[in-house]
Amino acid sequence: MINFPKNFLWGAAASAPQTEGHSLSNGKTASTWDEWYVQNPEKFQPGQGPATTSNVYELYADDVKRMQSIGMNSYRTSISWTRLLPDGKNVNPEAVSFYRDYFTKLNEAGVTPIINLFHFDMPWWLMEKGGWENRESVDAFGFYAKTAFELFGDLVQRWTTFNEPVVHIECGYLYGYHYPDVVDFKKAIQVGYHTLMAHVAAVEALKASNCEGQIGIILNISPTYARSESPEDQRAKEIADLLNGKSFLDPCALGTIPVGLKEVLADNDLLPITAENDSVRIANNTVDFLGLNYYQPRRVQAPENPQTPALTPADFYAPYDWPEKKMNIYRGWEIYPEAIYDMAMMIKDEYGNIPWYVAENGMGVANEERFLNEDGMIEDDYRIEFMQDHLQQLHNAIEKGSNCFGYHTWTFVDCWSWLNGYTNRYGFYRVDLDNNYARSMKKSGLWFKALSENNGFN
Template sequence: MENDASAVVAAAPHAQGGPHTDPFTPPADSSLWRKDFLIGAATASYQIEGAVNEDGRLPSIWDTYSATPGKVLAGDTGAVACDHYHRWEQDVDLLAGLGLEAYRLSTAWPRVMDEKGAPNRKGLDFYKRLLERLKEKNITTFVTLYHWDLPQHLEDRGGWLNRETAYRFADYADLMSRELHGLVDAWATLNEPWCSAYLGYCVGRHAPGLTNVRFATQAMHHLLLAHALALPVLRANDPRSHKGIVANVGRGTPNSDSAADRRAAELFEIQHNAWVLDPLFKGEYPQDLFELWPRAEPLVLDGDMQKINAPLDFLGINYYFRTNVASDGGAGFTEVPLEGVERTQMGWEVYPDGLRELLIGFKKTYVNLPPIYITENGMASNDQVIDGRVEDTQRISFLKRHLAALDQAIKAGVDVRGYFLWSLMDNFEWAFGYERRFGIVHVDYKTQQRTIKRSGELVSKFLKDRNAQAQ
């Protein structure tokens, strides 16, 4: 493997302007010009690392799920992905070259512990070397402990349906925070527990592929318990770092002004947002959730909710789209796709106002809301390299409008400290395999060449302009 980043990062001939105009730079009064507002990019272990059978890494539920015929588009798996496990030095150089100030990554639980919970030194050393290099480059590090790649041996014993998994997660958090203390600026316990619980256990579109609503509510409770058990361990082992959790949130809007459709929109946001946020910030599950899902209450033991309700240093928010809903005629809702709206390659509606509306709503709803980081925001498009360039015009417009909506929320009093693009580079997009491209850097999966997209060039230019202005 060559260590020269130029061997894999295609040149960006117009990164400083050239014949292109700059449709990205925020207005002069935008909060984004503040030097203390952190701007970075995010990835996740299973989506980029590959090397699934190397150096003692154990199988994860996503190895199993993606190898199951019919589960992932085109039969794709994360076996190679972006080969980041072997190309991490070049990828750090790429981050630094773009001028990104922060990097959000996840560690792979199956890479760092064996079935008995003993450390896997080779896996730990990989993350240690990666984080040390990031610190050398003065890049702020956000590390997520769980981005969905549960060790398969734990799933074999019930996975998140087994309360014991929450205690094993605390052991994992203990190991990682002892090994990596001083190298991590912010720890997130979980990424998007809604996806793990609902997509994984209710509708079966994510690993482990189960389809029972009572499984989903119990899995959610054990995920949040795992978060709660890990927090004091992280605080004890790495006291100078910040600790939080990352939730994906969705905006639900009513299809009409009828009382039934307005209630449907409320129920959508209760299921999508309050199911996670109410336990964290109110110490209880929203009772209206069980109007939607009767007799699906999880088993909660004494003291669980008090632990889950512990204070956080930050909340990570991931936002992508809104959902237009109508009453299903009963106690639920049904999606009603709008006609004539802009959509991404995923089929998701582009709706920047939803980010502002949700953030302002959360500030009103949760009096103990900690500082917020937008830990994921971005879009997929069918990007292609043509004459050495990737002109991702829709993504540039998407980012500009969402950052403007974020700025409006900040000016309305929401304490938002930073923004992470999803994603640094194209990668394995879970059930959609490699077809959907979210990166500001294009990846040719056959050659592993990285090509900075026009969006990446413009983000880089803005950061360099902001840095120059601050000096």
């Protein structure tokens, strides 16, 4: 039997924009996703936008009962900034009732809410002023955080500021996957810097409030592996880790910006504009805990013809196609559970063994209906195997002293995804889009119940 520590959190993760629906009603105004979807319907799957998703806005009460029924003792989701503060200043009373009731029901069901503030959903009213490019966004986010702490601080003990901050930066400003769909390295760094300072402003707001809760950030610091030991490949790995991992990990957990990162940025004319007090604010506002998302490792090699100064991260590192990799053939991502162990040990050895939890881990599967059995249940043994393999590695790390306090899968009920709509399914519950969002449990839901009840597995 593989047993996990007492009071281990067994849960699932999701986000407001991917689950709530009702995104342009009930007082909520548009985020960049709502606006982008309306402006460019061809980029998205027809009929499957942020406006509908899985309709958690209406169905949350029954969803909480489902969570309880599969043994979840925690759930992490986010608040929608534009639902709570439609114009950035005034609170939407409908949002307050909705979130208060949602979080109360979670607590009553013994499902601890871990609440995140930003999951890629920049308000449109702020985007019109430049979004994260504009330093005003730092204070705007600080105000939003303060408002959320005041309104829900009695119901939430664990807060996080951002989910995967590197993603909205690189997808919006380097790779053209998110709004505003531009490629501009200098802007990307500035956007990243303001995001970091917005995180700091939220940590300050929590400390200044009466809340007793803790605060953290959710990072996707997927471990990087280099093609070889050559100095060029090793340098590629080092810069990939600086840009994708340490850029947020070091300031948030240690209170410092890595010297190596500043050097790389300076050498490539990418240093952001900063304000006088920033480094003191960063140093004084480290997090209480980390959430770490892990799906697949990053494999890199030195790029063949890099530009100097660099125009994109591709001038620092190129993807490496490891010939021995095992693939999730249903989604196209590598499966490498060992990385969760490496990540855990890195946090233990280099980051003072700060408490952390797995904030997302899971297996996306396209066309999952093919695994429906005669009784209408999806038999997702592949997902059970995936999670068990990752849990085994996590357990190995905990036995070696890693300070991990929970495991959250992506996700609870199949949800809408940014660019793939409902193609890749991850949930313990299937969502039937043709039948009023009806939910039905998959085999992994039963497995999870046993996992949670036994606090481990055989």
